[in-house]
Amino acid sequence: MMRTRPLKVALLGCGVVGSEVARIMTTHADDLANRIGAPVELAGIAVRRPDRVRAGVPAELVTTDATALVKRGDIDVVIEVIGGIEPARGLITTAFEHGASVVSANKALVAADGAALHAAAEAHGADLYYEAAVAGAIPLVRPLRESLAGDKVNRVLGIVNGTTNFILDKMDSTGAGYSEALDEATALGYAEADPTADVEGFDAAAKAAILAGIAFHTRVTIDDVHREGLTEVTAADIASAKRMGCTVKLLAICERAADGASVTARVHPAMIPLTHPLASVREAYNAVFVESDAAGQLMFYGPGAGGAPTASAVLGDLVAVCRNKLAGATGPGESAYTRLPVSPMGEVVTRYHISLDVADKPGVLAQVATIFAEHGVSIDTVRQQGKDGEASLVVVTHRAADAALSSTVGALRELDTVRGVASIMRVEGE
Numbered sequence: 395m396m397r398t399r400p401l402k403v404a405l406l407g408c409g410v411v412g413s414e415v416a417r418i419m420t421t422h423a424d425d426l427a428n429r430i431g432a433p434v435e436l437a438g439i440a441v442r443r444p445d446r447v448r449a450g451v452p453a454e455l456v457t458t459d460a461t462a463l464v465k466r467g468d469i470d471v472v473i474e475v476i477g478g479i480e481p482a483r484g485l486i487t488t489a490f491e492h493g494a495s496v497v498s499a500n501k502a503l504v505a506a507d508g509a510a511l512h513a514a515a516e517a518h519g520a521d522l523y524y525e526a527a528v529a530g531a532i533p534l535v536r537p538l539r540e541s542l543a544g545d546k547v548n549r550v551l552g553i554v555n556g557t558t559n560f561i562l563d564k565m566d567s568t569g570a571g572y573s574e575a576l577d578e579a580t581a582l583g584y585a586e587a588d589p590t591a592d593v594e595g596f597d598a599a600a601k602a603a604i605l606a607g608i609a610f611h612t613r614v615t616i617d618d619v620h621r622e623g624l625t626e627v628t629a630a631d632i633a634s635a636k637r638m639g640c641t642v643k644l645l646a647i648c649e650r651a652a653d654g655a656s657v658t659a660r661v662h663p664a665m666i667p668l669t670h671p672l673a674s675v676r677e678a679y680n681a682v683f684v685e686s687d688a689a690g691q692l693m694f695y696g697p698g699a700g701g702a703p704t705a706s707a708v709l710g711d712l713v714a715v716c717r718n719k720l721a722g723a724t725g726p727g728e729s730a731y732t733r734l735p736v737s738p739m740g741e742v743v744t745r746y747h748i749s750l751d752v753a754d755k756p757g758v759l760a761q762v763a764t765i766f767a768e769h770g771v772s773i774d775t776v777r778q779q780g781k782d783g784e785a786s787l788v789v790v791t792h793r794a795a796d797a798a799l800s801s802t803v804g805a806l807r808e809l810d811t812v813r814g815v816a817s818i819m820r821v822e823g824e
């Protein structure tokens with residue numbers, strides 16, 4: 395039976411995502427009410443710039459005082475789509491203290507301070523949901539938290555940043571330049587307010603931290619995630635990948651160690667074979683593989699960024715949180731009981747593609763091969779292309795520890811015959 399008294403919602407932020415949340419809450423009001431069992435009313439919208447015209451947003455609801463809005467006392471759910479650490483963190487904490495549950499799209503905040511936020515929610519009998527924080531519209535947080543809660547997840551691997559996938563895809567398929575592709579991603583609402591977060595891998599690292607924490611029931615913060623962005627990827631890397639039948643993607647990889655005693659989380663560009671399903675993920679789409687003991691391999695695919703797709707995830711959380719409120723219950727909180735430690739990048743084991751500029755003279759290949767052997771890194775293939783006394787040597791290794799590969803590269807740099815290390819890229823998905 396439908397309750398007539400509405401649940402009141404405060405919206406913090408009315409940018410790319412917030413304006414779509416407001417639009418869908420208005421246009422789908424009847425469906426939302428039927429699905430929840432009570433009407434939901436947009437009771438206030440906190441913005442920074444009230445002068446900005448927002449189509450379809452009732453002017454009388456707009457305020458610049460977000461703190462007063464969350465302190466009103468009659469708000470049931472706060473939707474935080476401001477982004478960043480402060481004032482978002484303070485506003486969310488205040489919301490809990492005043493009895494509201496919170497839906498957020500803020501991966502930066504959850505990845506930095508998720509444990510404290512969950513504790514604050516629990517202390518006040520409130521919910522904290524953030525499906526939109528990881529891979530936009532794609533259901534991932536709740537499938538991991540709820541649907542897979544009876545299984546044991548061993549690996550989460552995927553493309554979790556739409557902006558960088560859009561850039562790599564445009565560069566690869568249309569030959570567009572890096573800045574041109576980034577400008578287009580920004581205009582389409584995919585990039586963060588400061589796109590450095592996207593291209594330097596901070597956004598993907600935040601998502602990797604959230605995924606690893608939920609998947610392995612432990613605590614992982616963004617500081618635990620090894621991060622390399624897109625800015626070092628060159629056209630030569632992309633061309634080299636093509637020659638190997640691969641493409642370059644920015645991947646987030648969270649793994650349980652073989653002995654089960656620790657986990658790792660990393661974000662970096664990697665070559666993947668064109669035959670791998672992730673190779674065909676285009677534009678701002680995201681795709682994530684989850685591997686678990688009982689289910690085997692699951693793949694989640696869909697729009698990972700953009701106003702309306704992200705609002706879809708926010709609205710899904712709003713419905714869940716409102717249903718919990720009406721039932722006088724809360725959904726699942728933090729699950730970090732395994733306390734598995736996060737191992738450093740040096741312990742990650744994978745394959746590598748190394749491109750060296752070397753002198754083209756007798757014995758160089760043998761010297762290079764010896765350095766790999768001395769560091770216990772086994773070579774899979776070597777390709778050499780010579781030109782005017784210089785040569786480009788491309789070495790692909792078998793699986794080796796990242797620390798061993800780093801020492802190998804350090805020793806290679808010391809060789810007189812090695813003029814430079816043009817690129818080092820990990821090879822994944824084989």
Ligand SMILES: NC(=O)c1ccc[n+]([C@@H]2O[C@H](COP(=O)([O-])OP(=O)(O)OC[C@H]3O[C@@H](n4cnc5c(N)ncnc54)[C@H](O)[C@@H]3O)[C@@H](O)[C@H]2O)c1
Binds near residue numbers: 699704
């Ligand atoms: N855009 C996407 O594709 C996407 C996808 C997933 C998650 N997110 C996350 O959603 C959140 C919002 O992203 P966005 O793309 O809508 O950003 P945005 O910059 O378009 O919107 C944020 C809005 O918050 C406003 N704001 C800033 N400080 C405020 C304050 N103190 N009070 C009220 N309003 C304030 C800004 O003026 C801006 O309009 C971020 O956490 C982002 O990481 C975005």
Ligand SMILES: N[C@@H](CCO)C(=O)O
Binds near residue numbers: 528529530554557584
């Ligand atoms: N800037 C992010 C938004 C989605 O989280 C991206 O490009 O994926």
Ligand code: NA
Binds near residue numbers: 525526527530707
């Ligand atoms: Na999601």
